[in-house]
Amino acid sequence: MAFTTTTTTTPQNLTTFTSSSHKLTPSHSLTFPTHPTQTLTSRAISTSISTSTRIHTLSTTRATSSPSSSTTSAETTFHGLCYVVGDNIDTDQIIPAEYLTLVPSKPDEYQKLGSYALIGLPSSYATRFVEPGELKTKYTVIIAGSNFGCGSSREHAPVALGASGTAAVVAESYARIFFRNSVATGEVYPLESEGRLCEECRTGDVVTIEMKESKLINHTTGKEYVLKAIGDAGPVIEAGGIFAYARKTGMIPSR
Amino acid sequence: MASSSSFLAPSSTSILHSKKDLGLSAFTSTSSISSQRCQKTGFRRICCSVAAPQQSQRQPSTTGSVKTAMTMTEKILARASEKPYLTPGDNVWVNVDILMTHDVCGPGSIGIFKKEFGNDAKVWDREKLVIIPDHYIFTADERANRNVDILRDFCHEQNIKYFYDIKDLSNFKANPDYKGVCHIALAQEGHCRPGEVLLGTDSHTCTAGAFGQFATGIGNTDAGFVLGTGKLLLKVPPTLRFVMDGEMPNYLLAKDLILQIIGEITMAGATYKSMEFVGTTVESLNMEERMTLCNMVVEAGGKNGVVPADSTTFKYLEGKTSLPYQPVYSDEQARFLSEYRFDVSKLEPLVAKPHSPDNRALARECKDVKIDRVYIGSCTGGKTEDFMAAAKLFLASGKQVKVPTFLVPATQKVWMDLYSIPVPGAGGKTCSQIFEEAGCDTPASPSCGACLGGPKDTYARLNEPQVCVSTTNRNFPGRMGHKEGQIYLASPYTAAASALTGYVTDPREFLQ
Numbered sequence: 063m064a065f066t067t068t069t070t071t072t073p074q075n076l077t078t079f080t081s082s083s084h085k086l087t088p089s090h091s092l093t094f095p096t097h098p099t100q101t102l103t104s105r106a107i108s109t110s111i112s113t114s115t116r117i118h119t120l121s122t123t124r125a126t127s128s129p130s131s132s133t134t135s136a137e138t139t140f141h142g143l144c145y146v147v148g149d150n151i152d153t154d155q156i157i158p159a160e161y162l163t164l165v166p167s168k169p170d171e172y173q174k175l176g177s178y179a180l181i182g183l184p185s186s187y188a189t190r191f192v193e194p195g196e197l198k199t200k201y202t203v204i205i206a207g208s209n210f211g212c213g214s215s216r217e218h219a220p221v222a223l224g225a226s227g228t229a230a231v232v233a234e235s236y237a238r239i240f241f242r243n244s245v246a247t248g249e250v251y252p253l254e255s256e257g258r259l260c261e262e263c264r265t266g267d268v269v270t271i272e273m274k275e276s277k278l279i280n281h282t283t284g285k286e287y288v289l290k291a292i293g294d295a296g297p298v299i300e301a302g303g304i305f306a307y308a309r310k311t312g313m314i315p316s317r
Numbered sequence: 318m319a320s321s322s323s324f325l326a327p328s329s330t331s332i333l334h335s336k337k338d339l340g341l342s343a344f345t346s347t348s349s350i351s352s353q354r355c356q357k358t359g360f361r362r363i364c365c366s367v368a369a370p371q372q373s374q375r376q377p378s379t380t381g382s383v384k385t386a387m388t389m390t391e392k393i394l395a396r397a398s399e400k401p402y403l404t405p406g407d408n409v410w411v412n413v414d415i416l417m418t419h420d421v422c423g424p425g426s427i428g429i430f431k432k433e434f435g436n437d438a439k440v441w442d443r444e445k446l447v448i449i450p451d452h453y454i455f456t457a458d459e460r461a462n463r464n465v466d467i468l469r470d471f472c473h474e475q476n477i478k479y480f481y482d483i484k485d486l487s488n489f490k491a492n493p494d495y496k497g498v499c500h501i502a503l504a505q506e507g508h509c510r511p512g513e514v515l516l517g518t519d520s521h522t523c524t525a526g527a528f529g530q531f532a533t534g535i536g537n538t539d540a541g542f543v544l545g546t547g548k549l550l551l552k553v554p555p556t557l558r559f560v561m562d563g564e565m566p567n568y569l570l571a572k573d574l575i576l577q578i579i580g581e582i583t584m585a586g587a588t589y590k591s592m593e594f595v596g597t598t599v600e601s602l603n604m605e606e607r608m609t610l611c612n613m614v615v616e617a618g619g620k621n622g623v624v625p626a627d628s629t630t631f632k633y634l635e636g637k638t639s640l641p642y643q644p645v646y647s648d649e650q651a652r653f654l655s656e657y658r659f660d661v662s663k664l665e666p667l668v669a670k671p672h673s674p675d676n677r678a679l680a681r682e683c684k685d686v687k688i689d690r691v692y693i694g695s696c697t698g699g700k701t702e703d704f705m706a707a708a709k710l711f712l713a714s715g716k717q718v719k720v721p722t723f724l725v726p727a728t729q730k731v732w733m734d735l736y737s738i739p740v741p742g743a744g745g746k747t748c749s750q751i752f753e754e755a756g757c758d759t760p761a762s763p764s765c766g767a768c769l770g771g772p773k774d775t776y777a778r779l780n781e782p783q784v785c786v787s788t789t790n791r792n793f794p795g796r797m798g799h800k801e802g803q804i805y806l807a808s809p810y811t812a813a814a815s816a817l818t819g820y821v822t823d824p825r826e827f828l829q
Contacts, residue, residue, distance in 0.1 A: 150584060150673060152793040159769040160798075162421045163453060163460035165467075166537065167428025182795045209585040212618065213791060214769075215520040217425065217536035237618055238589050239520060243536035303538060305433045 140229040140271040142202025144280075145191055146263050147183065151206055152213035153240065155182035157222040166221040173197060175218060176225025180204075189265050191226070198227040203269055203278075206233035207260045210252075211240025217247060224249025230271055232278060232289060234258055245295045248303030254290040262287070386650035388556040389623045390591040393531040393645055397514045405555035413445065414513035414530075416543050419499050420450040422518035422536075424467040429541030440475050441547035447479040447508055448472055449499040454764045455486055458772035462486070479506070489729065489762040497728035497763035500524040500696040504608060505730055507637030511626035511644035516543060521696050521790065523614045527607035528634075529626035529644050534615065554620045556591040557582070558653040561598035563661040568828045570706055571606035572698060572788065572808035574598070574659070575613045576667040580677025581657065588618030590654060593647065598661045599624055604633040605702035612697045613790050616674040666823050668786070669806035672794050680811050683821035689783035691718070691816040692797070693809055694725030694761075695768035698788020701734040703809040708740045708748040710813040714827040717756040719819035723777035724757055725766035732763050757816070770798040779804075786815040 161178045164171040176198060180191035192199045204223070210233035211219060220243045223231065230251035231244075244252040253271070259278065263269070267282035273296070276289045292299075301307035308314045387395060391403050398409035418426055431438065440446055448468050453461035465483065472480040481502060483495035496502035500521050503509055511529035516522065518540045525532035535549070543549050559578060579586075592614045599607070607624045614622035626644040634642075666680040693699065693707055704726065711718075726732040735748040743751060749760060758777075767777040768789040775798075779785055782801035789797075792804035807815065810824035817827065 150793075152791070154769070154791070154793045154796050158795055160772055163458055163464060163772065165424040165428060165460075165464065167425050167432065182800065184794050184800055209588070209618065212584060213520065213793060215518065215522075215534035215536055215615075216422065217518075217538060220536075235585065235588075237585070238620060239534055239536065239615075243538065246536060246538035246542075304542065305429075305538070 138273045140202050140273075142229075142268070143200055144203040144205050144263055144265065144267050144269045145180075145189075145199070145201035145228075146205045146260050146265045146267075147180075147187070147207070147210075148260060149207035149234075150209045150212055151183075153211060153216050153219040154213055155184075156180055156211065156219040157216065158182040161222075162216060162218055164218070166218055166225075172221065172225050175222040176227065179222040179226035179228070201265075202227075202229050203271060204228055204231045204233075205255075205259045205263050205269075206231060207258060208234040210234075210236050211244075212237035215239040215243070217243045220244040220247055220249045220252075232259055232271070234260070245298050246304045248299045248301065248306065251292065251299055252295075253292060256288045256290065259287055386648035386652070388591065388647045388651040388653065389529065389593060389625065389645055390531055390556055390621060391553055391651070392647075393512055393514065393623075394551065394553050396512065396643075396645070397531070403553045405553050407553045408550055409553065410548050411514055411551050413516055413543050413547055413549060414510070415445055415447060415503075415508050415515040416540065417447045417449060417499055417503060417508075417515065417517035417519070417522065418468075418540060419448070419452055419519060420454070420461070420464045420468060421452045422540065423448060423450075423471075424464050425537040426518055426540035426544065427467065427471050429537055430544040433541060434545040438545060440477070440544050443476050444478045445547070446475075446477055446544070447481075447499075447503060447506075448477055449481050449496060449502050450483055451497055451499045451502070452765045452769070453771050453775070454483060455489070455762045455776065456772040456774050458774070461772055479508070481506075489732075495729060497726070497731070498696045498699065498765055500608070500612070501700055501727040501731065504528070504604070504633075505637070505728060507634060507639075510634070510638055510640060510642035511630060512642055516540070516549065520615045521612050523619065523622050524608050524612040524696055526611040526614065526622040527604060527624050528630055529623060531621050531623070532611075533621045552589075554589055554591045555654040556593050556647075556651075557587055557619075558593045558595065558656040560656060560658045561594065561596040561661050562659070563598055563663075565598055565601060565661055566664070568666055568810060568823075568825045569661070569664060570703075570808040570810055571602055571609040572613075572806075573664060573667050573811075574661070575610050575616075576669055576674075576677055576806065576808075577659065577664055578657070579613060579617045579669070579675045580667070582617055582675075584616065584673060584675045585618045586675075587614065587620075589620055590618075592617065592619045592622045593653070594622065594624045596659075598659075600627060600629075602629075603702060604629060605700045608700065609697055609703075613674065616790060666808060666811050666825070668811060668821060669792055671792055671803040671805065674791060674806060676792075679823070680807065680814075680821060681823040681825075683805070684823070686805070686821040687784065688720055688786050688805070688815055688820060689781075690720050690777075690779075690785045691722040691812050692725070692767060692777055692785055692787040692789065693723065693812050694727065694766050694777075695787075695789040696727060696765075697768075697790040698809055698812070699725055699727035699731065699763075699766075701731050701738070703788060704731065704735055704748045704752075705738075705740060706809040707813040708743070708751040710810050710824055710827050711751050711755040711757075711817070712740060712743050712746075714755075714814075714817050716817050717754075718816040720816055722752075722755075722757040722816040723767070724752060724760040725777065726760050726763045728763050732760060735760050755817075767797050769796065773798075786812050786821060788812050 164175050232253045241252050270279045276291045278287045298307040301310045395403045397411040450465045481496040483492040485491040509525040509528040513530045515525045515532040520534040522532050522534040611622035670676040739745050761776050779798035779802040784803040786805045814822040814824040
């Protein structure tokens with residue numbers, strides 16, 4: 063019997079999740095479809111994205127983050143300026159610890175986190191990711207080297223990036239907790255490049271990411287690059303994170 | 318026992334990329350890289366060998382024993398997911414035995430829990446959640462203080478059994494429930510048990526692997542999910558095995574061992590993998606030293622670290638936990654991605670130079686680095702054993718420190734130990750007395766302190782671009798506060814030795 067490299071198994075003995083308008087019984091749990099893999103691999107692209115499960119609307123972050131960036135309503139294309147960083151950009155650089163008193167689930171503090179995104183980068187990064195005094199970034203895409211997001215498990219890291227208005231990170235590789243948190247929150251697409259785009263692109267280059275074709279086009283240099291397909295993580299991020307995805311696919315009841 | 322490394326194609330195979338052949342034909346390419354690294358750092362002998370056995374790849378179905386053999390991590394996750402057998406790469410729903418959160422990530426996790434499960438929702442099990450304020454405690458920062466209040470309100474509402482509260486910030490001793498650093502508190506309060514699954518909203522949750530359990534860090538959203546359901550979807554990691562044999566030299570500590578390993582495999586060398594620590598040296602370590610070893614697994618990108626439970630573990634747990642536990646052990650035939658062997662007697666005290674935990678160097682080769690301060694604290698280097706070690710070195714030298722030396726005990730219990738336990742060979746003196754005589758700062762209120770900088774008024778925060786030798790776990794730019802601060806990670810011995818000279822110093826200068 064061949065071993066599959068990924069299998070998803072379902073919990074046993076589940077009872078139906080009760081709706082949030084009633085008091086939940088202590089032993090509430092989840093229902094799962096019998097073959098969740100079938101649901102996960104179907105890539106129905108939803109044009110209307112539920113905003114009730116997200117603190118901010120996707121259109122605010124992705125489409126209006128700056129005059130020079132735009133997205134389609136199906137989130138298959140990101141277009142705008144890119145910001146280039148190096149290897150091993152750790153969570154202390156993405157969001158320094160002194161800002162961790164901000165609670166991401168509170169809307170006003172969520173916005174503040176966005177304004178501090180990548181503020182921990184050393185001064186050798188002369189061009190800052192978020193201009194001093196601004197709340198949002200003008201960069202749609204971050205291009206990075208290897209091991210992006212290493213360090214802490216703080217979810218504030220992908221949240222700060224998402225709150226800043228950036229749509230995606232394209233890195234050579236990721237640290238696992240950061241990758242997992244990006245998918246779970248749906249805040250930012252953690253895309254992987256083939257090779258070191260951080261050496262090919264410069265901050266301020268105009269880029270387009272075509273999700274369906276898994277490629278990045280650098281309009282400033284005229285070059286195109288293949289990206290690794292995001293796979294099953296894509297629909298989760300598109301839905302707005304694991305909870306939103308679970309509701310959308312019927313894993314847990316809608317609210 | 319070790320597997321052919323083609324078993325899985327790990328994405329982080331940076332150590333396989335070098336093409337240099339050092340004429341070590343008996344080893345795989347992984348081993349020639351690590352030998353090369355040893356040579357790079359000035360070792361005359363090869364102190365580390367990496368082996369992938371020369372056996373041919375067996376199809377799993379051909380032998381019954383291979384089919385069911387699992388590593389410790391695989392076994393723990395198999396039991397937690399109620400499956401008889403798992404292989405790396407499997408995604409499984411795991412029952413969580415303990416979920417821990419603290420003041421930095423707790424409020425966010427609670428916010429998500431309430432939003433997703435409803436304002437009136439109850440946590441899945443009021444006895445399996447342990448809430449430990451520890452990060453930003455002794456500060457005037459209003460939001461930080463508010464975050465502890467948020468935890469308290471939630472614990473009252475949910476009737477959470479284990480909440481180590483603090484209300485009087487001016488005097489930590491006036492708070493009988495307050496513990497301090499979460500990972501140390503978990504161990505001291507008996508929440509770490511062999512064979513269990515412990516998740517926490519902190520990357521150093523991997524510390525608990527020292528007890529032979531699966532322990533890893535998760536974000537707020539995953540934690541919110543666990544709060545509601547008591548389960549999480551996890552992918553089973555393959556295991557890297559680290560075999561450490563030989564008698565531990567008296568100038569080495571577990572911190573040196575893990576810095577050695579991280580320097581060997583790099584900061585992404587264990588990404589998505591489990592790190593298993595075995596061998597006679599590991600068996601000789603006490604629980605706190607094992608915790609130091611597992612603590613920095615995440616600095617190599619590791620998912621979790623494990624040390625097999627033994628009599629040392631069981632003895633530590635006596636009187637701390639009343640819950641039954643079932644240790645598990647890797648099978649003889651279990652498959653490992655790679656196996657690394659270390660002859661500990663050949664290792665030397667190390668530092669990790671700025672600005673990365675894998676920037677390994679011999680302490681003695683950094684003796685010209687002038688330093689401005691020393692910090693002894695955190696889950697990595699602020700436990701009782703860590704302070705004992707520093708005290709032993711100060712005692713051996715009989716001299717005074719030349720730079721400000723900050724001491725931040727991890728928990729209330731550690732603080733009390735500093736003032737009550739006599740240091741061996743000190744004629745009855747306690748750590749605190751030795752520290753005072755050496756001119757160190759008075760041991761501070763127990764918390765995470767300046768390990769991660771924190772609010773601007775945090776004790777011992779690096780507010781200037783100074784050079785600091787620290788027993789903590791990370792030295793990225795800005796980690797302890799100032800972006801241009803230079804942090805040298807080191808063992809408590811090396812930190813104490815450096816404090817005495819004002820330069821990065823090999824502890825053998827004082828210990829014979």
